[in-house]
Amino acid sequence: MTQSHPRTLYEKIWDAHLVEALSDTLALIYVDLHLLNEVMSAQAFEGLRERNRPVRRPDRTLAVSDHNVPTDGDRSQPIADPESRLQVETLERHAAEFGIPYIPLASDDQGIVHVIGPELGLTVPGSVIVCGDSHTSTHGAFGALAFGIGTSEVEHVLATQCLTQRRSKTMLVRVSGSLREGVSAKDLILTIIARLGTNGATGHVIEYAGEAIRALDMASRMTVCNMSIEAGARAGLIAPDETTFAYLAGRRHAPKGAEWEAALADWRMMRSDPEAEFDAVVEIDANEVVPMTTWGTSPETAIPLKGAIPAAVDQHEVNQSKVMLDYMGLEPGQSLSALPIDVVFIGSCTNGRIEDLRAAADVIAGRNVAPGVRAMVVPGSGQVKRAAEAEGLDRIFIDAGFEWRDAGCSMCLGMNPDQLGPGQRCVSTSNRNFQGRQGPGGRTHLVSPRSAAASAIAGHLASAEFLK
């Protein structure tokens, strides 16, 4: 590349993947890694078959089922629900027909696609990664440009390994200071979303930077990038550093030997130039971040867990928040911290990694789930589950009264048997509190793993501080 002007990380990745400019604003860009799930792919393969088109790069494509998958029972047996079974078996059949690597349900490697990509060493800095799922932004934690696509685009990538894209605007979210003890990356990203609003970053790719971001481990960086889409950004990015390289070293699909050395040399260049200009800059002070939750049916309704539901400022806001408050069974000005709960869900592509389970177990150890609360832990992958069991985390959860389940998207979205009933109130480490997201009529409060654990013990919304 010959550009001499200072470039952002996003611009560097874009330039390195430009196949051809199609117009002033559109370009064909190359995709390095295409992840497939069972929900967004069947109709794409059907499109290929109708026109007798092959998959261009099966060696850059990986398929796994996660959304529909029950999180209990024998995985060597077919799924009981006929529609879910058909969708999973259809992905399996398409993968075989088109020669795409597929991770079967019964495999130890199965898990949520955004957990296993990094785990297997497939998610690497400087690459373009897509998947038919909006939380593909997770992979941006490695300095990869990663974003969700629709089924038509899935078909496009399968056929061409490229995407027709419009260049995004760039936003820098600089997080200074350091997170206080007991405050997590989830609290940070909820704080950022509350600040930006649910469409505050629409049309932008966010780059997260600053000392508080540099101090985060990879799991925490993934939590932050994962929820970029909840502020409207299609992708979130964190420049790779020694933390990133240490995570990747030795992983199954990560480069080895001379290729690893060559990769490291390239990856160290994967950062925004000091003089690079962003279309927007947002400053956040990590020292001021506290344990957070949400009161409404949009992630932008995040407030401090100890706080009260804020008053609407104008008539439009009054109308919009009334719909949310009625659905959530809450009143304006109400405090959330004593709110009784029915269900606690720890898991998802946001918070289903081993570090998340350790944080929750640390709060739970030696305590019991409050009577009447259903509490469940769903590891993000088979590998996470086995690692947790090797550390004895499963015993801590089970002894406390938690359900210890198998990997999958589970109660993050109502597509498998793990669902809320109407009116049930759930404290959840997932990413969306939309109406009916966790099951028709279900009410969701988004929190960190530590706060979810504390709430399960307390029987009401609580941060870990409450238990001390």
Added chain:
Amino acid sequence: MKAFTCLTAIAAAYPEDNVDTDKIIPARFLKTISKAGLGAALFNDVRRTASGELRDDFVLNHSPWDRAGILVTGTNFGCGSSREHAPWALADFGIHCIIAASFADIFYNNCLKNGILPVTLDARDLSSVFEAARTPATASITVDLSQRRITIAGAVPISFEIDADAAAMLLEGQDEVTQSLLHEDAIRAFEKKSDLIMAWQPSTLPR
């Protein structure tokens, strides 16, 4: 893909902000391997009661809006998941144009690939369209993409802007995959270069 040129249809007012794709079509209806028939599940949880009957308080359940071809709505329409089932459900119901204050990115793109025209208007023009849509006598409006114009009976026509590439794609009903495959030489040249300078890119093949 079916082209979009000009549409005269009933416009339905749905004045909500941040309508997410879980609201447009809840996840449990995504367990299909077909694009067809999703219109029945459109807005299911706000359009129907728990037992499946049509709710009295939802705009698409009342004549003439039960035949709506245009939806008029607020900011950030289609936020949330990347499910293309959302535009499939809208199109299957008969809605081929959405007029809003703003759209979420992935949803906007998914509309273009399904012959659905997303129109963004400023607050003043949007309120004129809302007003027309609320009255059966004026609810039938015309959206002309080639003229970039919305016509309401008895009112001054409203102009709108849209990205030239997006408009061309809709007007011509282009199949994007076919278009991109025309660039085979450029793709192959990129791969040759990339195999050299990004030789470290991981393969997904079992190891």
